[in-house]
Structures are given as structure tokens and as C-alpha cells.
Amino acid sequence: VELTRDLTTFAVQQLPSGLVYLQCLHEYNCPWGVETCAKAAEYRNLDCLKFAHEQGCPWDITTILAAVAILPQNPECLNYALENGCPMSDRCLLSDIVRPMLRFAVPLTVSITNEAVGSDSLDNLQFVVSHGAPMDATTCMVAARYRPAQPLQSLA
Structure with a gap:
């Protein structure tokens, strides 16, 4: 084999x-x-x-x-x-993938944002969004879970 x-x-x-x-x-x-x-x-x-x-x-x-x-x-x-x-x-940090993408000006995608969402880490989510990763409805739902009073402001 x-x-x-x-x-x-x-x-x-x-x-x-x-x-x-x-x-x-x-x-x-x-x-x-x-x-x-x-x-x-x-x-x-x-x-x-x-x-x-x-x-x-x-x-x-x-x-x-x-x-x-x-x-x-x-x-x-x-x-x-x-x-x-x-x-x-x-075993792989999201930043290990995102940093080279940023260094070489590869646009971040909603897929990256959704990986950050899946990590259940607001820090990861804030990191990718602050570097230009787009958000979609899933992103907003997770933000609401972490910061119910001000979900979208938590990403600013």
C-alpha cells in the first residue's frame, strides 16, 4: 500500500x-x-x-x-x-496561517473568519477581523454568544 x-x-x-x-x-x-x-x-x-x-x-x-x-x-x-x-x-495556531497570508497580501476570506469562529476564541476572531477578514451571519451569531449586550462592538 x-x-x-x-x-x-x-x-x-x-x-x-x-x-x-x-x-x-x-x-x-x-x-x-x-x-x-x-x-x-x-x-x-x-x-x-x-x-x-x-x-x-x-x-x-x-x-x-x-x-x-x-x-x-x-x-x-x-x-x-x-x-x-x-x-x-x-496543533496549528490560526495566526500561523493568517500571518503569512498578510505578509504576502493574500486576501483573508470568510473561511478564515469561520475558522476563528470555530476556535471559540474571541481573541482569534478579533485578530482576523481586525486584519480585514470579512464576516458573515455565522460570525455575527458567535459574536452575540460571547458578548450578548454588544456583539458587533466586541469585534471593533
Whole structure:
């Protein structure tokens, strides 16, 4: 199994033909794992990342960290992972993701704000909002939970 997983991580590294290789391996039921998505992000292969995710390949914080590591060359992999629900982890601070985005002028998204919301930390939420992350209805509901008397002022 390990050798065949190595084939999928090798496939995503092959630009521009990696997607063809990955599709072929997937067609023949070659196993893949979180490292497939992480390598796709690391090698800036958005097509492979999308394909793997859409076909049910698991992903985790390693995909996000790999995408952050290659900023500013390719914010598309990071944005795709964040906008499509790639899970974060308690072992990774939200600031570890946001600070490089700010340094390289990658716009913060509602996904970042919602991760801050999910952290149940008003400090995280204030940090990302103060750096320009947009809010939506979910953000406002969490702010209301933390500061029922003045929910939106708590984010100022």
C-alpha cells in the first residue's frame, strides 16, 4: 500500500501532466491519503488538489500548511482548501496561517473568519477581523454568544 500511495504523491508532483497520472491511478483504485492533497498543494498543483478532494481523497491541516509554505507563489491552493472545508487542527495556531497570508497580501476570506469562529476564541476572531477578514451571519451569531449586550462592538 505504501508504494502505491507514493505513486499518487509522485503523480501530483508532475507538472503539467500530474492530473492525467492521478486520474489514471485513481481509475485503477490506487490508494491515496492525506499526503496526496498535501503534496498537490506543496507542488502548486491546483488541478490535482481539486480532483483528489472531489473524488473523496482525505485531507487535513497538512494540506493547508503545505499551501501556506509556498506563499506567495500560489494562493489558489490555500484558498481552495480553506473555502472547501479542509479541516484545521488544534496543533496549528490560526495566526500561523493568517500571518503569512498578510505578509504576502493574500486576501483573508470568510473561511478564515469561520475558522476563528470555530476556535471559540474571541481573541482569534478579533485578530482576523481586525486584519480585514470579512464576516458573515455565522460570525455575527458567535459574536452575540460571547458578548450578548454588544456583539458587533466586541469585534471593533
